[in-house]
Amino acid sequence: MALFKIFRAREWADFEAAGRFAGSADDLRDGFIHLSTGEQLDGTLGRHFAGETGLVVAEVGVADDSALKWEVSRGGALFPHLYRALEQADLLGHERR
Structure with missing residues (x-):
C-alpha cells in the first residue's frame, strides 16, 4: 500500500540536507509523523495545504x-501515523506540487 508524506519546501530542504525528518510542527506537536494513503492524499492536501505552493509529496x-499505527482521525477514517523519524531510505519517490 502506498503511503505519502506532504512536505513544505523548507521541510523538504531540511530533510534532504539532514537525511532524516523528525517531523513538521504539527507532527512534533502530535508526537508522530502524519501520513496519508493514496485515497486520502487529495483530502489532506485540500484541508491542510490549500493554496500553498512548493509542496513535495x-x-x-x-x-x-512496527512504528506505523493506524488511528482514527478525520471523519472516523483510519490514518497512518509513524512513531519515528523518516529516513532517506524510507523514500520510494517524490513529486513537487
Missing part, C-alpha cells in the same frame, strides 16, 4: 514498519 515505504 513523497511516497514512503513504511507499510510494514
Whole structure:
C-alpha cells in the first residue's frame, strides 16, 4: 500500500540536507509523523495545504514498519501515523506540487 508524506519546501530542504525528518510542527506537536494513503492524499492536501505552493509529496515505504499505527482521525477514517523519524531510505519517490 502506498503511503505519502506532504512536505513544505523548507521541510523538504531540511530533510534532504539532514537525511532524516523528525517531523513538521504539527507532527512534533502530535508526537508522530502524519501520513496519508493514496485515497486520502487529495483530502489532506485540500484541508491542510490549500493554496500553498512548493509542496513535495513523497511516497514512503513504511507499510510494514512496527512504528506505523493506524488511528482514527478525520471523519472516523483510519490514518497512518509513524512513531519515528523518516529516513532517506524510507523514500520510494517524490513529486513537487
